[in-house]
Amino acid sequence: MRSRSWPLWAAFLGAHLLVAVSGWLLPSQPMGDVVLVYQPWSAAALGGGTIVGVTENWVYPQLALLPMLLAQPLALPFVPLLGTAGAYLVGWAVLVTVCDALGLAVLLRDAGRPRRLAAWFWIAALLLLGPIAMYRIDAITLPVALAGGLWLATHPRLGASMLAVGAWIKIWPGALLVAAVAAGRHRMELLITAASATAVIVVALLGLGAGDRLLGFLTAQTGRGLQIEAVAATPFLWAATRGEARIEYSLDILTYQVIAPAATAIAAAMTPLMVLAFGGILALGVVRARAGARWQRLLPPLALALITALIVTNKVGSPQFTVWLIAPAMLWIVFDRARAHAPAALVLLLCALTFSVYPLTYAGLLAADALPVLLLTVRNGMLVVLLVVALRAVLRTPTPAR
Helix, strand or coil: CHHHHHHHHHHHHHHHHHHHHHHHHCCCCCCHHHHHHHHHHHHHHHCCCCCECCCECCCCCHHHHHHHHHHHHHHHHHHHHHHHHHHHHHHHHHHHHHHHHHHHHHHCCCCCHHHHHHHHHHHHHHHHHHHHHCCCCHHHHHHHHHHHHHHHHHCHHHHHHHHHHHHCCCCCHHHHHHHHHHHCCCHHHHHHHHHHHHHHHHHHHHHHCCHHHCCHHHHCCCCCCCECCCHHHHHHHHHHHCCCCEEEEECCCCEEEEECCCHHHHHHHHHHHHHHHHHHHHHHHHHHHHCCCCHHHHHHHHHHHHHHHHHHCCCCCCHHHHHHHHHHHHHHHHHCHHHCHHHHHHHHHHHHHHHHHHHHCHHHHHCCCHHHHHHHHHHHHHHHHHHHHHHHHHHCCCCCCC
């Protein structure tokens, strides 16, 4: 096993080093969130000031602050050489690499070929997606979701706990947990475990003084408009290339949005559409499970469909959302490799397309240049294709009658 794994580990660590360094070299500040918001948020909490999610509302679930805090001590050795901001970036990259290495160790605990293929897929996805795959909070949730998803097969309570914790860092790992419950195996065990883990987190947060800010992350972005990378914003970007719409920066949510007469109405419709799409896909998964579909063959496409739907119907289209697709694609390779080729290829294509827009041509996108708008249009179209492919796989999951 060791002789087979060392090239993989070397490539894995080399890919992280390459991507981490590229963040310093590429345009459009691909590390911006880490140094501009994560570092100040964590420094304020450590300094006795504002604790986001506790003393004031926050856009993220409260556990997202923990990795931001952990990066602070990891940064200390680099402060004399790089200063506070540069050192924090290195500390963050080290933290993500350690978390990913732990996730890879869980993946390779079984030396089977599907797991090694999944690991090589992860390396490829990381390289194709670039710095955004490391320099965002979403990077922390990927190994958490991967480990939780893998443990669902062998240690369901541990898997459910990990996914519940992941959802309190960034909501999307909760979709994996919901898919597992819908798939039917250990349903009550998963629900009770996830509820227990959530109760512990809630009690701790209330004890810290979160109060009515406990669920602030669910409502913090309700009034925002259409972010330029959102799938629903695509027609407005083409209108912007003709001067019929505008791209403006929102100081409230620190992102670029499209401004057009119909954009506000579209943005308002996206959240109800997301709820309907998510609920409909979930119901489909339950129907297939009750028809006798094996949970290991149903879980990966159902999870990927749910997560892709969260992206396609979202009025936020941040490039780091592509990270969400990597874990369910890896689980698909591990659990049902024969049917995983098309979705895995699509996820890699989406990583490359996302990278081509952010950070490579992002300045042109903000200026509504045709090439980056075209690249983003293709990327958004491929998201819809991936959703269709995943739904088709859910519908075609074999049952005893077939």
